[in-house]
Amino acid sequence: MSSPPRLFISYSWSTSEHEQWVVDLATELVNSGVDVVLDKWDLREGHDSIAFMEKMVTDSSISKVILVCDQVYASKADGRAGGVGTETQIISAEVYAKQSQDKFVAVIAEKNDAGKPCLPTYYKSRIYVDLSESDRYAENFEKLLRWIFDKPLYLKPEIGKPPSFIIEPDAPALGTSALAKRVIEGVKADKGYVRGALDEYLSLFSEHLERFRISDDESEMDDRIVKSIEDFTPSRNELIQIITALAQYTDPQAYVSRIHRFFESILPYLSRPPHVNRWSETDFDNFKFIVHEMFLYVIAVLLRSEHIESATYLLSQSYYVPSNSDYGKNATVSYTAFREYMKSLEIRNQRLKSNRLSIRADLLEQRSKTSGVQFRHVMQSDFVCFLRADLTNTDSYDRWWPETLLYATRHYGPFELFARSTSKTYLSRTLSLLGVPNLDLLKAKLDEYASDRTNPPRWQFESISSSVLVGFDQLGTKE
Template identity: 85%
Template sequence: MSSPPRLFISYSWSTSEHEQWVIDLATELVNSGVDVVLDKWDLREGHDSIAFMEKMVTDPSISKVILVCDQVYASKADDRSGGVGTETQIISAEVYAKQSQDKFVAVIAEKSDAGKPYLPAYYKSRIYVDLSEIDRYSENFEKLLRWIFDKPLYMKPEIGKPPSFIIEPDAPALGTSALAKRVIEGIKSEKGYARGALDEYLSLFSEHLERFRIAGGEGEMDDRVVKSIEDFTPSRNELIQIVTALAQYADPQTYVPRIHRFFESLVPYLSRPPQITQWIDVDFDNFKFIVHELFLYSIAVLLRGEHIESATYLLSQPYYVPGNSDCGKNAIVSYTVFREHMKSLDIRNQRLKSNRLSMRADLLEQRSKTSGVLFRYVMQADFVCFLRADLIRTDSYDRWWPETLIYADRHYGPFELFARSVSKTYLSRTLSLLGVASLDELKAKLDEYASGRRNLPRWQFDSFGPSTLLGFGQLGTKV
C-alpha cells in the first residue's frame, strides 16, 4: 500500500478563531488519509521556526502545500512581514520558477465585503479552492482532496483513432458542402434566393445519398455498416447546421414543408430499390440508421429552439411513398417509418460478444458528441416521437422504439420541453405535439402504463418512467 501524501499548511495566526479553523481543516484532512504537517502539531519549543518553514516548503517529501488565505495572510504575504512573509519569499520563488507547479494551492478562508477572495499578489492569476462558503464547503473540500491525491474529477480520455472520412480519401461524400454554405448564408442574411437554394440542396442531398449504398465487399457486413455511418458524419453535421440556421434565423414554419418533402424522399432508401433483385435483410441498415438519426436531430433542433409547431408538422403530416402500394404496402406512412430495426447491429453485438443492451443507442450517444447538439435534446426528441406514436396509434406495428431512452436513468427529472409546460399556455402547444387534446387524456394513457395494460419498451430489466420524464404532476399548474 502506498504511503499517504504529506501536506504542509501555511497560514497566519490572525485570530484564535482562525487558528481553530485551520486546526479543524487539518484534522479533517488527516481523517481523510492525508499526512498533514502543521506547526501546532510539529513545531516544538526550541525549534527554529524559520528553518522549519523553509524545510516544509522545499522538502521533497512534502508533496503538497496549501496556503490558507484570509485578509491578514494576504497582507503579510504582500508586505513580506513575519513568518508568512518568510514563507512567501520561498513559495513565490517556487511558483514563479515553475509555471506548471501543482505543489501549491490557495485555500480561501475569508472574503472581502465585496465577495472577493483575499489572495497574495503573486497568486492572483492561479486557481484556488474556496472553503469560505458553508453551503459549498463539502463540494469544495472534495475538490481539495482530489487535488491532494492527484485524482481529478474529470479525466481526459485516451486519444482514439481518426474517423475513416478523415484518413480515407476515397470515402463517399455527398458533394453538397458549397451549396450548404450558400443556404446558410442566405438564411442568415434573409436573401431572396434562400428558399430556392434550400430546395436545391435537399434535392441533391437526397439524390447523392445513393453514393452511400453498400455494395458487395470484403469483411463483415456489420463492420461495413458502421463504417458507412461513420463516413456519413460530415453530411449529417451539415444538415444539422442548416436546420439550426432555420431555427435561429428564420421562421421554420415557412420551410418545414420542404423539410417534410425531403424526409419523404428518403423513405425509399429504407428498403429494396426496384433495380436490385438479390439482397439480404442487412443490406440497407446503414440507410436505416442514417435516416433515423437525421430525423431525430431535426426534431431535436426544432424543439430546442421552441419551434413546437414545426416539429408537430413533421410528426403529424403523413409521408407519401410513390409506388409503395404496388408492393402491398401503404402509399401513405407515418413518421414511425424512419425508425426501423437494424439486424446488423444485433449480429455485431453477438459477433463481438459486446453484451450491450442496445448498440444502436450506444452509437447515437457516441455520435452526439460531434454533432453540436447535446444528447439530452436528442433523448427529448426520441421521447416525444415515442410518446406521440404510442398515444395515437391504432396499428400495433405503428410504434416508435426510443433507442436513446436506455440512457434515461441519467435524466432525473422532466425534459426541458415538459419542465416549461408548467405554463398552461405552453402546455397547450405541447399537448398538440403529443397528439392529445387534454391532460385527462394524457393521464388516461399514463395510467395504462402504470397498470400494465400498455407495455413500455424494455431492454432486459431496464426501462423508463414516462410520468417522470413528463414531470406530469407539474404540467399546467401555472398561468
C-alpha cells in the same frame, strides 16, 4: 499500500479564531488520509521557525503546500506589513518562485469587503479553493482532497483513432458543403435566395445519398454498416447546422414543408431500389440508421428552439411513397416509417459478444457527442415520437421504438418540453404535438403503461417511467 501524501500548511497567526480554523482544517485532512505538517504539531520550542518553514517548502517528501489566505496573509506575503519574512509561517514571493508552482494551492479562508478572495499578488492568476463559505464547504473540501491526492474529478480521455472519414480519402461524401455554407450565410443575413438555395441543397443531399450505398466486399456486413454510419457524420452535422440556423434566425414554419419533402425523398433508401432483384435483410441497414438519426435530430433541434408547431407538422403529415416501394398498397406512411428494425446490429452484438442491451442506442449516444446537440434533446425527441405514435396510431405495426430511452431509465424528472408545460398555454402546444385534444387521453395512455408492465419500452430489467418523463401531475397547473 502507498504512503499518504505529506502536506504542509502555511498560514498567518491572525487571530486565535483563525488559528483554530486552520487546526480544524488540518484535522479534517488528517482524518481524510493526509499526513499534515503543521507548526502547532511539529514545531518545538527552541526550533528556528523560519528554517522550519523553508525546510517544509523545499523538502522533497512534502508533495503539497497549502497557503491559507486571509487579509493578513495576503498583506504580509506582499510585504506591506512589517516586511517580508517577519511572519514565519507566510511564504513570500521569493520562496514561492523557487519551487514548482504545481506544489502550491491557495485555500481561501476570508474575502475582502468587496467579496473578492484575499490572495497574495504573486498568486492572483492561479486557481484557488474557496473554503470561506459554509454552504459550499463540503463541495470545495472535496476539490481540495482531489488536488492533494492527484485525483481530479475530470480526466482527459485516452486519444482514440481518427474517424474513417478523416483518414480515408476515398470515404464517400455528399458534395454539398458549398451549398450548405451558402444556405447558412443566407439565413443569417436574411437573403432572398434562401428558399432556392435550401431546395437545391436538400435535393442534392437526397440524390447523393446514393453514394453511401454499401458495396460487397470480404469484410463483415455489420462492420461495413458501422463504417458507413461513421463516414456519414460530416453530412449529418451539416444538416444539423442548417436546421439550427433556420431555428435560430427564421421562423422554420416557412421552410418546414421543404424539410418534409426532403424526408419523403429519402424514404426509398430504406428499402430495395427498383433495379435490385437480389438482396438481404441487412443490405439497407446503414440507411435505416442514417435516416432515423437525421429525423431525430431535426425534431430535437426544433423542440430545443421551441418551434413546436414546426415539429408538429413533421409528425402529423403523411409521407408519400412511390407505388413501386416495399410499403405495399399504401400511398403514404406516417413518420414511424423513419425508424425501422436493424438486424445487422443484433448480429453485431452476437458476433462481438458485446452483451449490450442496444448497440443502436449506444451508437446514437456516442455520436451525439460530435453533433452539437445535447443527448437529452435527442432523448426528448425520441420520447415525443414514441408517445405520439402510441397516442394516435391504432395499428400495432405503426409504432416507434424509442432507442435512446435506454439511457433515460434512471431519468428522475420530466423532459424540458413537459417541464415547461406546467403553463396552460405551453401545454396546449404540447398536446397538439402529441396529437391529443386534452389531458384525459394522455392520462389514459399513461395509466395503461402503469397497469401493463409489458407495454412500456423495456430492455431486460431496464424500463422507462413515462409518467415521470412527462411529469403529468404538474401539467397545466400554472397560467
